[in-house]
Amino acid sequence: MYLQKYYDSTIGKVVKPMSSASDKVKIARKVSRPTALEYINHIFTGFIELHGDRNFKDDKAVVGGIAYLNETPVTVIGIQKGHTTEENIERNFGSPHPEGYRKALRLMKQAEKFKRPIITFVNTSGAYCGVGAEERGQGEAIARNLFEMANLKVPIISVIIGEGGSGGALALAVADRVWMLENSVYSILSPEGFASILWRDSSRAKEAAELMKITAENLLEMGVIDKVIKEAAGGAQNDFSFTANLLKTRLENEISELTSKDIQTLLKERYDRFRKFGDFTE
Amino acid sequence: MNLFKKKPLPEKTEKAKKTDSKSTPAVPDGMCVKCSGCGKTVYKKELGENKICPECFHYFRIGAKERVKMTADKNTFEEFDKTMHALNPLNYPEYEEKIKSMQEKTGINDAVLSGKCKIGGQETVLCVMDAGFIMGSMGSVVGEKITRAFEYATENKLPIIIFTASGGARMQEGIVSLMQMAKVSAAAAKHSQAGLLYVTVLTDPTTGGVTASFAMLGDIILSEPKALIGFAGRRVIEQTIKQKLPDEFQSAEFLLEHGFVDKIVERECLPNVLTEILRFHNRKGRETNE
Numbered sequence: 001m002y003l004q005k006y007y008d009s010t011i012g013k014v015v016k017p018m019s020s021a022s023d024k025v026k027i028a029r030k031v032s033r034p035t036a037l038e039y040i041n042h043i044f045t046g047f048i049e050l051h052g053d054r055n056f057k058d059d060k061a062v063v064g065g066i067a068y069l070n071e072t073p074v075t076v077i078g079i080q081k082g083h084t085t086e087e088n089i090e091r092n093f094g095s096p097h098p099e100g101y102r103k104a105l106r107l108m109k110q111a112e113k114f115k116r117p118i119i120t121f122v123n124t125s126g127a128y129c130g131v132g133a134e135e136r137g138q139g140e141a142i143a144r145n146l147f148e149m150a151n152l153k154v155p156i157i158s159v160i161i162g163e164g165g166s167g168g169a170l171a172l173a174v175a176d177r178v179w180m181l182e183n184s185v186y187s188i189l190s191p192e193g194f195a196s197i198l199w200r201d202s203s204r205a206k207e208a209a210e211l212m213k214i215t216a217e218n219l220l221e222m223g224v225i226d227k228v229i230k231e232a233a234g235g236a237q238n239d240f241s242f243t244a245n246l247l248k249t250r251l252e253n254e255i256s257e258l259t260s261k262d263i264q265t266l267l268k269e270r271y272d273r274f275r276k277f278g279d280f281t282e
Numbered sequence: 283m284n285l286f287k288k289k290p291l292p293e294k295t296e297k298a299k300k301t302d303s304k305s306t307p308a309v310p311d312g313m314c315v316k317c318s319g320c321g322k323t324v325y326k327k328e329l330g331e332n333k334i335c336p337e338c339f340h341y342f343r344i345g346a347k348e349r350v351k352m353t354a355d356k357n358t359f360e361e362f363d364k365t366m367h368a369l370n371p372l373n374y375p376e377y378e379e380k381i382k383s384m385q386e387k388t389g390i391n392d393a394v395l396s397g398k399c400k401i402g403g404q405e406t407v408l409c410v411m412d413a414g415f416i417m418g419s420m421g422s423v424v425g426e427k428i429t430r431a432f433e434y435a436t437e438n439k440l441p442i443i444i445f446t447a448s449g450g451a452r453m454q455e456g457i458v459s460l461m462q463m464a465k466v467s468a469a470a471a472k473h474s475q476a477g478l479l480y481v482t483v484l485t486d487p488t489t490g491g492v493t494a495s496f497a498m499l500g501d502i503i504l505s506e507p508k509a510l511i512g513f514a515g516r517r518v519i520e521q522t523i524k525q526k527l528p529d530e531f532q533s534a535e536f537l538l539e540h541g542f543v544d545k546i547v548e549r550e551c552l553p554n555v556l557t558e559i560l561r562f563h564n565r566k567g568r569e570t571n572e
């Protein structure tokens with residue numbers, strides 16, 4: 001059931017579907033927006049969370065583990081935000097440190113060893129910007145994931161469920177299929193950051209959001225993503241199981257299609273998927 | 283080994299350390315130039331071909347063309363993709379005009395020069411970024427040129443050397459710039475799988491999406507002394523943590539200490555060090571492949 005209007009309890013009024021890019025930014029960032037763990041628990045069974053990067057610590061902004069998609073064993077990884085300030089502090093507001101990306105890579109390598117498809121849920125305003133993150137090589141951690149994911153010998157599907165902020169999102173989204181929930185955004189950096197860097201005026205964020213082509217609709221058109229998953233009017237929080245069930249069905253179909261490809265074909269298609277990006281002339 | 287011996291530096295370099303490298307100017311036209319390391323006005327010709335301040339040993343930024351001249355054996359550089367130029371995926375206002383004026387100013391088509399050459403008689407692919415071209419930012423053209431350079435190197439079983447100098451992704455191209463990080467990294471991975479050598483030389487500044495992709499993927503990562511290298515910008519971090527950061531934060535020396543750079547090499551030693559590294563891997567390649 002796709003609702004045209006819905007009573008949004010977080011703002012206390014009836015909302016209509018919204019369409020502008022800056023409206024989507026607002027929905028994508030709502031604290032009530034369903035998080036990675038909620039999708040994981042709804043879509044998969046028998047989830048066992050696995051912790052740590054085996055090097056420095058367990059980054060709670062990244063969750064991951066093994067689970068079943070129906071009968072198929074898979075590895076699931078997500079960037080986790082919270083619904084409350086307390087939860088968000090625990091999850092560092094969904095901004096991973098290098099050890100978060102390295103935990104993700106460890107679990108992806110494990111998936112490759114046991115030939116399990118990988119499903120990632122991306123929801124971050126960006127990789128964390130801090131002293132420890134720089135000391136431990138945030139740039140290297142992201143770069144390594146891009147490099148390794150390009151050749152992981154198992155199918156990878158990435159779903160942007162909220163914010164897809166820059167390299168910190170891409171580090172979990174070098175995949176065979178990249179999908180977005182209808183009200184998610186995916187961008188080079190936040191509209192505020194874009195406005196502040198290019199126009200030295202972060203108050204022009206709204207204008208930046210419209211210009212930057214960050215919505216699922218824009219990105220589908222540009223070929224950056226392959227599929228848009230519908231949400232209830234006003235956002236997935238208004239009818240969580242609608243979006244989660246839809247996503248589950250799509251994942252089941254896609255995983256079985258991707259698993260049927262031979263690995264060399266899969267890797268070649270993954271390479272070509274990213275190889276084509278660029279807007280230039282000669 | 284003589285190659286790796288550093289020249290003793292004068293005391294004054296402490297002061298050079300303290301300057302904000304973001305404000306470091308390239309050598310402008312005219313007879314004299316003010317050094318942002320020591321603040322003194324020096325004759326341009328006194329900087330010498332390596333563009334180093336004679337007073338304080340501060341490194342001036344150098345453009346891609348000049349770097350190629352300093353690095354490649356004489357008359358060996360053959361440039362790739364000379365005529366490629368950027369389009370405007372976001373229809374960003376006046377982006378085409380900006381590209382055009384940058385092309386006129388720098389004499390290159392975008393923020394990287396790519397090609398093949400010989401260094402110390404060794405054949406190699408070489409890419410050099412230019413911080414003077416929209417902060418050396420990576421958009422479609424930089425991404426495509428570097429990807430093609432990797433693909434050429436893979437096909438022809440050649441090593442690749444990349445000098446990085448970049449503020450990160452090209453904001454004006456939006457998400458297309460972000461995708462370049464994945465594209466280039468995948469090409470680097472293919473080159474690596476073919477058992478070929480990739481050396482990065484980090485120069486001032488190397489930040490953002492370039493750090494978070496090919497800059498950090500070299501088999502061997504060299505850096506010029508005191509280069510600014512990092513993922514996030516210093517100001518962003520200071521705003522996040524609400525504290526001032528120490529001067530040496532995100533310097534080449536800081537990265538060396540934390541294990542993200544293999545070796546800091548003085549500018550004047552770079553051609554020799556690169557020659558030695560290329561020669562070392564050449565010999566190994568011959569032994570295992572034949």
Ligand SMILES: [Zn+2]
Nearest residue numbers: 317320335338
């Ligand atoms: Zn000086």
